[in-house]
Amino acid sequence: MRSLDLDTLANAVAGGAAAIRTITRLDPAGGPGDKVFPPTYVKERNATTKYATEQRRIDGREVSTVLLDSVASQANRLEEALLDGFRRGELPFPIVQVDFSNEEGLADLEQITALQAPHRIADALLRDSVLGGTPFRHTTVGKEVTDARPTHATAMYKYCPTALIFGVWDSTGPKGGLGAKFQRCLVSEIVGIDVAPGVKTASRLDPAGIQTKAGPVFKHKDPSQDWTVDPKEAELAKGKPVEFSRSGGGDGKKGSPSAINHGNIPPSIDAAAGGVTMSHAVQTTVLSLGALRRLRFQTTCSGERLPAEQRDAAEAAARTALAALALAAVVYQRDQGYDLRSRSTLVAREPLVFELVSRDGGEPERFSLSRSEAAALLKGAEQNARRLGLGWDPKPVTLTPAPKLAGLIRKSRELAASGEAEDEG
Structure with missing residues (x-):
């Protein structure tokens, strides 16, 4: 099996494929029959379990399944994997972060990046921080990100490309509910198959x-x-x-x-949250190339209008860089393993394999991709985009918390320490 190279990826993104997927069968680390514990949810109505269970049709039959890791949870793990690669200096890409390291009593928070914030670059932590003393939303970066949209995505690509991969809705910005929405391009979940509830x-x-x-x-x-x-x-x-x-x-x-x-x-x-046994688990990860192709780039990262004769090539190069970043997230997450939570550690049955899913059906092409190859693929894709005006600056945009935000966090910590933390129940 050959490694996925840049030319193959670029051709796929340009229209040669509908998606890139990877399907991995997983077993409990304790071996077949070992119990695993899915995430719990509030029981509703006549539910007999706190788990997200459902019947799915697999290979022509109805199968009892349970959600072991949701799309949102998987996105968080993929983002954590990218952040690890960034901090190791292996994956250079733009990041926006809030630095707490010089804040009295909050230095342990270190830097919270848009990869860690629940709403990514539209999160309140960034909104309530400042850059050079100016509230983030009123800075050049903040204004450009606020004005970004799928048909004019350069600013988001320039400052927070991961938001274009994992999706973001700028619902707390100055435009409120009319703020730009970017759909998820990369979706992953882990499901337990043929499950039996335990106690x-x-x-x-x-x-x-x-x-x-x-x-x-x-x-x-x-x-x-x-x-x-x-x-x-x-x-x-x-x-x-x-x-x-x-x-x-x-x-x-x-x-x-x-x-x-x-x-x-x-x-x-x-008996409502007693864990499950299962035949195996499946992680299904899909990168939608159609979703990437809907992203349009009208300007270069320096703000100049892209010439008409150059725009198609520049847009294709930017989308390829985003695809390479998404694949790096998958590879790096795989290297981190599947320790989902207490008593829910899984191991893969087979090596990581990527499949190029044709737009016209047929047998998908299969490729391997190692950690070092994923890093090289990203660097090559970014260099191609850079030559066409859509290069990245991997130096973080670093904000500091506004005094009111720092004060709110301190007060919350004081309440927690005194035992007066509110009951969320």
Whole structure:
């Protein structure tokens, strides 16, 4: 099997193929029959499980399946893989980031990039940050990104090309709901096949033998003491001692020893989120070349109008660079493995293979692509685009948090540290 080269990719993007896909069969790291735990969701109506289960038709039969990693979650993992390649200096491409490293009490956040922000370059973290003292949306970069749209995508390509790959809706910008929408070009998900639901057991034996009747437990009036069983030491509300509760912690009801993680927990069985066994899992990843071809570029990255006789070639080169960046994300994610969450680690059955899906059907062409080859493919594609006026500057656009944003984060941390964090339930 030959490696995917730049000429083949460019021809595919130019119209020779409908999509590039990879389909990978996965097994639990513990081996066949080992239980895995899908992500949980709020149960609705008559649902018997907290998992996203459904019947799918596979090879002519209905099969019970469960979602192991959603499209949105996969996008986050692919973006993390790209960020890793960028920080290693292997994948040069534009990034916008907010730098917290010089903010008192927030230095641990380091840099949060558009690859990590939930809404990418349209996220509130970037909106509420500044560049040279100017709010991001009022800077040259911010204005150009705000005005970008699928038929005039140069600014987004110049500053945040990953948004063109993973999609973005600029719904919080000055145009509100009319802000530009860029569809996802790269879609991936992981699904468990032929699944059988399991159960999960839980219990705890307190070695100190603390009984529930030892309560009630009160909130101590001295925050450093946390809790007390003496009403005289308790914080008061309307003249009465406040029973202890901890948002996000404790296993029992308010005021009980279990609220401070003491006491026994009777054995229980959870059938709604008890994990699943399966025959195998499948990761399906599709890069839509049709979606890339809908992106238009009217100007060069320097702002000059693309000459009519050069525009088709320039647009094709830019789309090829985006395709190479998307494929690099897939390859780098594969190298990071499939540790999806606790008790949900998967391993691939076969090497990574890319298939070029013809617009007219037929047997797809198959190609390999290693990590070093993916990096070289990206660099070659970007160089071609650069010669036609659509090159990238890999030096990050670095913002700093506005004082109000930094203050909001600090206040939120103070509330969390004091145990007053809100209950999202």
